[in-house]
Amino acid sequence: MRGNTRITVHPSFEVLAATTAARLITRLLDVQSERGEATVVLTGGSVGIATLKAVAESPARLAVNWSKVNFWWGDDRFVSADSPDRNHVQAAEALLDHIEVDPARVHVMKPADAGLDVAQAAAEYAEQLAAAALAEHRASDDYDGDAGAPLLPRFDVLLLGIGPDAHIASLFPEMAGIRTKDAAVVSVTNSPKPPPERVSLTLGTINSADEIWLVAAGSDKAGAVALALAGASPVQVPASGANGRSRTRWLVDEDAAAKVPGALIARLDA
Ligand code: 6PG
Secondary structure (H helix, E strand, C coil): CCCCEEEEEECCHHHHHHHHHHHHHHHHHHHHHHHCCEEEEECCCHHHHHHHHHHHHCHHHHHCCHHHEEEEECEEECCCCCCCCCHHHHHHHHCHHHCCCCHHHECCCCCCCCCCCHHHHHHHHHHHHHHHHHHHHHHCCCCCCCCCCCCCCCCCEEEEECCCCCCECCECCCCHHHHCCCCCEEEECCCCCCCCCEEEECHHHHCCCCEEEEEECCHHHHHHHHHHHCCCCCCCCHHHHCCCCCEEEEEEECCCCCCCCHHHHHHHCC
């Protein structure tokens, strides 16, 4: 945990989703007013999807120019394109189908029926990231040729759900994905949370984000939240390893915060 970590405890799941939606709208608006476009990395999971639904239901969503928002995913389930298990499908139903997005800015992980195996789907997503990074770099004033070009685009806000085992995206405790340092994206073939096959950003890619917002609700997340905030090893407690460059926000409900020492909450709730 770094000095830029903050925690906000909310009275309920609904308030958490509504507040996170309001934060997201405001953050995208602020970034757009500085740079014209903004980039968000979405998560699956209950709070992540409820947040998107709350964005769609908020009158304030109209303040954002959604056609200039770049969408990426922290992970997706490697199942058929139209499966309700797809994080992309859930995000589309909750938000993307209700706003004016630019399809070219919606960067979906390949599904299982796209003719690639799961490892190829991970490699293809790394290529999408690298292509976007290069385009961004070329468009900026400081571009100095391909040498040293970044492999990752700028992520303004990256959302992460947390599992009861403290997994984030599809990086599970003790498994290969959380240990992977030499790739931007990994494939997972034995996820303990179904479905077994997934594609996930690696921790290094996640931590390239300017702001990371970890969202969690429910008493089954309390142990994971407390261990992560206590600074457990990321290999055992993946959520512990998430650190945004400028800010790491823990946005939780009272049940998920129940095992975090009050003194720590008081210190981080600034
Ligand atoms: C997924 C997720 C995963 C999720 C957590 C929390 O694809 O399953 O991206 O990392 O965010 O498991 O999910 P819940 O909030 O539903 O428990």
